Amino acid sequence: MTQADGYRDPERVELSRSIFEPSSLGTVAEAISVATEDEQFVYVERIGNAWRWSLTHQGGPYPLLRISARFLHMDYHDLIIGCRYPAEGVCVLTGGPGSDLHPDAWAVIEFDGPTEPQEVRKRIWQSFKPGGTASAWQQAD
Numbered sequence: 001m002t003q004a005d006g007y008r009d010p011e012r013v014e015l016s017r018s019i020f021e022p023s024s025l026g027t028v029a030e031a032i033s034v035a036t037e038d039e040q041f042v043y044v045e046r047i048g049n050a051w052r053w054s055l056t057h058q059g060g061p062y063p064l065l066r067i068s069a070r071f072l073h074m075d076y077h078d079l080i081i082g083c084r085y086p087a088e089g090v091c092v093l094t095g096g097p098g099s100d101l102h103p104d105a106w107a108v109i110e111f112d113g114p115t116e117p118q119e120v121r122k123r124i125w126q127s128f129k130p131g132g133t134a135s136a137w138q139q140a141d
Helices: 010-020 025-035 061-072 117-128
Strands: 041-047 050-057 082-087 090-094 105-110 138-140
Touching: 010 025, 010 050, 010 061, 010 090, 025 041, 025 050, 025 117, 041 117, 050 061, 061 090, 105 117
Parallel strands: none
Antiparallel strands: 041 050, 041 105, 050 090, 082 090, 105 138
């Protein structure tokens, strides 16, 4: 994500790093916890022992742009995003070709509202175990 010149929330910018950089499960759970204040669906992927996450939208790049700007507390006119499709109807943020790592597994997890980091962590573990509880948009390679 690139900012043109609008205001953005520095704490949320820091949380968004785990969208692009493989991170600990605790770091990802904290970021997702903040995202659940406004978002119902969140993409999570596992790469070896590390994790990444993304806001996601079935409607493609434009709705993803809008919810990304909302997450960062900035005007969507001041934001440029890159996106990719891990599967049909699953549009997620990307930092470009150099940051596109092939995940070992991924899932789109549905939340019912604001969720504490410990509960997010639990939901991620449940979603990635065999027979997990993620939404229908799930894949493991």
